[in-house]
Amino acid sequence: MSMVFYFRSLVLVLALAAALSASSASGASPMHSKPKPPVQITIEAAQAGPAPDSIKPGDVVDLIVSAVAFVDTDAMTITVAIPESAVVISGNLSWTGPAKRGEKKTLPITVRVPQKGTGDIKAEMSIRRDGRIAFSATARYIPGETKKLKTEQTRPLKKDSKGEDVIEYR
Amino acid sequence: MGRPFNMPSGLRSLLAVFIVIAGCSGGGSVVGTPPPQNPPTISALSSISAVAGNNSVTISWNPVSGAASYNIYRSLSSPVTKNTGTKIAAGIVGTVFSDATVTNGTRLFYVMTSILSGVESAESTEVSAVPGSTGTISGKILYEDKEIGPTGFTGKTIMKAVRYATVDIVDANASPTSLPLYRTQTDALGVYSTPTATGSTTVYVRVNSQAMPGTSTSAITVTNLASAKYGVPSQNFTLSGSANVNLVISTTNTAGGAFHILDVMTTGYDFVNDLSGAYPAVPLNAFWAPGNPNGTFFCVGCAAGDGIYVLSQTGGDTDEYDDDVLWHEFGHVLAHNYSIDVSPGGAHYLGDSGYDLRLAWSEGWADFFPGAVKTWLKATNPGLLSIRPGMTLTTYVDTSGSNGFSFDFGNPAANTNFYYSSNEAAVAKVLTDLQTLFTMNDIWDVFAGIKSNLSPATDPVNLETFWDMWIALKTPDLATLSQLNAIYSGRAIQYSADNREPNDTVATAKTITEGLSQDHTIYPFSLPGVDKDYSKFSVTADSEYTITTSNLLNGADTYLRILAPDGITPIAENDNIGNVTYTAPFNCDALNNDVCHENGNDLLASRSILTSQMTRSFGSGTYYVEITSTPTSSPTSSRPLSAGKYGSYSLTITSP
Numbered sequence A: 001m002s003m004v005f006y007f008r009s010l011v012l013v014l015a016l017a018a019a020l021s022a023s024s025a026s027g028a029s030p031m032h033s034k035p036k037p038p039v040q041i042t043i044e045a046a047q048a049g050p051a052p053d054s055i056k057p058g059d060v061v062d063l064i065v066s067a068v069a070f071v072d073t074d075a076m077t078i079t080v081a082i083p084e085s086a087v088v089i090s091g092n093l094s095w096t097g098p099a100k101r102g103e104k105k106t107l108p109i110t111v112r113v114p115q116k117g118t119g120d121i122k123a124e125m126s127i128r129r130d131g132r133i134a135f136s137a138t139a140r141y142i143p144g145e146t147k148k149l150k151t152e153q154t155r156p157l158k159k160d161s162k163g164e165d166v167i168e169y170r
Numbered sequence B: 001m002g003r004p005f006n007m008p009s010g011l012r013s014l015l016a017v018f019i020v021i022a023g024c025s026g027g028g029s030v031v032g033t034p035p036p037q038n039p040p041t042i043s044a045l046s047s048i049s050a051v052a053g054n055n056s057v058t059i060s061w062n063p064v065s066g067a068a069s070y071n072i073y074r075s076l077s078s079p080v081t082k083n084t085g086t087k088i089a090a091g092i093v094g095t096v097f098s099d100a101t102v103t104n105g106t107r108l109f110y111v112m113t114s115i116l117s118g119v120e121s122a123e124s125t126e127v128s129a130v131p132g133s134t135g136t137i138s139g140k141i142l143y144e145d146k147e148i149g150p151t152g153f154t155g156k157t158i159m160k161a162v163r164y165a166t167v168d169i170v171d172a173n174a175s176p177t178s179l180p181l182y183r184t185q186t187d188a189l190g191v192y193s194t195p196t197a198t199g200s201t202t203v204y205v206r207v208n209s210q211a212m213p214g215t216s217t218s219a220i221t222v223t224n225l226a227s228a229k230y231g232v233p234s235q236n237f238t239l240s241g242s243a244n245v246n247l248v249i250s251t252t253n254t255a256g257g258a259f260h261i262l263d264v265m266t267t268g269y270d271f272v273n274d275l276s277g278a279y280p281a282v283p284l285n286a287f288w289a290p291g292n293p294n295g296t297f298f299c300v301g302c303a304a305g306d307g308i309y310v311l312s313q314t315g316g317d318t319d320e321y322d323d324d325v326l327w328h329e330f331g332h333v334l335a336h337n338y339s340i341d342v343s344p345g346g347a348h349y350l351g352d353s354g355y356d357l358r359l360a361w362s363e364g365w366a367d368f369f370p371g372a373v374k375t376w377l378k379a380t381n382p383g384l385l386s387i388r389p390g391m392t393l394t395t396y397v398d399t400s401g402s403n404g405f406s407f408d409f410g411n412p413a414a415n416t417n418f419y420y421s422s423n424e425a426a427v428a429k430v431l432t433d434l435q436t437l438f439t440m441n442d443i444w445d446v447f448a449g450i451k452s453n454l455s456p457a458t459d460p461v462n463l464e465t466f467w468d469m470w471i472a473l474k475t476p477d478l479a480t481l482s483q484l485n486a487i488y489s490g491r492a493i494q495y496s497a498d499n500r501e502p503n504d505t506v507a508t509a510k511t512i513t514e515g516l517s518q519d520h521t522i523y524p525f526s527l528p529g530v531d532k533d534y535s536k537f538s539v540t541a542d543s544e545y546t547i548t549t550s551n552l553l554n555g556a557d558t559y560l561r562i563l564a565p566d567g568i569t570p571i572a573e574n575d576n577i578g579n580v581t582y583t584a585p586f587n588c589d590a591l592n593n594d595v596c597h598e599n600g601n602d603l604l605a606s607r608s609i610l611t612s613q614m615t616r617s618f619g620s621g622t623y624y625v626e627i628t629s630t631p632t633s634s635p636t637s638s639r640p641l642s643a644g645k646y647g648s649y650s651l652t653i654t655s656p
Helices: A007-025 B009-026 B256-276 B323-338 B357-380 B424-437 B440-454 B463-474 B478-489 B612-618
Strands: A039-045 A060-069 A073-081 A087-090 A094-099 A104-112 A121-129 A132-141 A157-159 A165-168 B048-053 B056-061 B069-075 B086-092 B096-099 B108-116 B127-129 B134-149 B152-161 B165-171 B182-185 B191-197 B202-211 B220-223 B229-233 B247-249 B284-288 B297-299 B307-310 B395-398 B405-408 B518-521 B532-539 B545-553 B558-563 B570-574 B607-610 B621-629 B648-654
Touching (some): A039 A121, A039 A132, A060 A073, A060 A121, A165 B202, B048 B127, B056 B108, B069 B096, B182 B191, B202 B247, B202 B256, B220 B229, B229 B256, B256 B284, B256 B307, B297 B323, B307 B323, B323 B357, B323 B395, B323 B440, B357 B395, B357 B424, B532 B648, B558 B607, B570 B607, B621 B648
Antiparallel strands (some): A073 A121, A087 A104, B056 B096, B069 B108, B134 B152, B134 B191, B202 B229, B297 B307, B518 B648, B545 B648
């Protein structure tokens, strides 16, 4: 997962998280969220530590592909696509079968990442209904991707005609 | 006071008499023989104004009773007092003064005092003005929107007006905490105009992320998570004569997302005005900041403030340009303000047909709403649409980089992933079909009628409530009722009596054969009423029978009783299999982000066993089964808030 955070926003987000956490204890109304597809897939390094941006071409990485369907299905498919120049040392690149709602399916894979370039590894899941793909989701893992921590310059608060705070973005 | 002069003696005597009389009428003092007294007091002015002119400022005031004259103090900064200001006029009389020693374009602050017998009052309230020759600053403000296709952004952009937004004219050299010099607002085309004084002040125009659509007096405000609005300023310019200043907020501007959110909400306000005849009376806040990873949701009572929170995860999912996601949340705002929403909230996934009916109704309404807005826009103002030409209006798109997802709520697949009143997509489909066959105004009448007729709600509000309210308010004839039933049954929602009705009494009980399953609905044969389904079956003494309800759908919660051959004596009864009681707080599904008690898993099914001892006792003959919806509350049972009073079930009688 990309972690390029705007510093200022991060501070505000943490403040919000604290506020929301406090609100749940103080009896806030339920949160009405947006609808989500009933499929969720992630791909990440198996061991804690080796973030994508610390991996060099030629390194061997252990990856875990995790897929969850939030509906019962008898036709869930997981496929993992790797760059041509990458080598699979162990693990299966696909799985098909039934899954109960909320059941997590994982595919452990060991891959030698490309000697040259930074081709990404893509995992896709889908569930079928009546022979057709009903929902699908994808996730990508980019070995060697350089992440830059971008910080936003602090901007002075101005006032509008009501005396309320305004941040200007020219 | 006047100068002494020589007065003729006769006139002097006459004047003395007049003064004595006047003095008596005024309070009893006698000229020439004043009694000892305290120093007089004098009130400060309470009404004062300053009007800028070309190279002048005109100060005017209402006189203070008893004041002999007035002083005027001026300063370049606020606050101005007798000690900090310059006394520019002393001992003046009348109610108006023109200050001509000014520089155009420079703000000046004034206070006044009243004078009586050399005693000076406290300062008046402060006023200020910027002198100069008059001019007009006007222009047009646009923002760049992103076109959306079925799989996400198309890469095209559309210029749209920043509508009804507040616009400030700001002194570029003033302190950040200074108030703007002037304020105005854009119109429906993004055009603004404000008269100004001119001079040498360097200023800029700034549009703020706050709008008051149409005739609304309730602002829509988009702020960051620390409640600061977004402002986009123009280049600086000198305030001399008239100026035309246009602004374009591009998608690369950090604040661009705020103005898109503002525009989507503004359209929502216009839609409400069209539906209800009035703009929302409640202000609406949206909280958005680049990097916010906390999801998109509507919340009342959250400590950061009531309103819509918008996700904007750096490198991940962002929603500030997702019209449908924003209108989904706006739909929740409307349910909160114009109807009744008692959903437990939380995460919800499309394709799940076993949700709490309150959740399915709340989310189904919100899923339907974006398509309703777009349908209205296409008919009334298609230029405000952001979708690729020809795209289905009911298609909901949630972009997320290259991995967004879309779903057509107007055409979900015809299978059990999208059936029943416990499924949000089914609810949205029903509403979409109602909009097609009837009108959005009909839907709004019923939606709002829930609040006006049922508030405060004592029962759960769900699709059943909407159905009941439609029947109550629209009183459909049989033909229309048939059309309504067709729409609902298209999603396997049966709000109608089954073909075994009437069977509400022992006398009208219908036969059920051992080993064969029968399907029933829980819905009264005639409205208003409460359904009771009686079935009868043959029993042989000394035999055991199991009576079960199963395949509970559309939120059904059955209560089962077995009656003896006399049709009166209860032998056995059951609410839930295993005698599990579901009362708040309900069992929650940890795998589903704690969405509380669900339908669709037969958790609320019933089962009773007619033991061989019972059949021996009551003998061979015809026995009766009574199935009702579990009452909302009774000493022995209760229907969870997640369930409904209607629904369908299968009845089976088996004997080993």
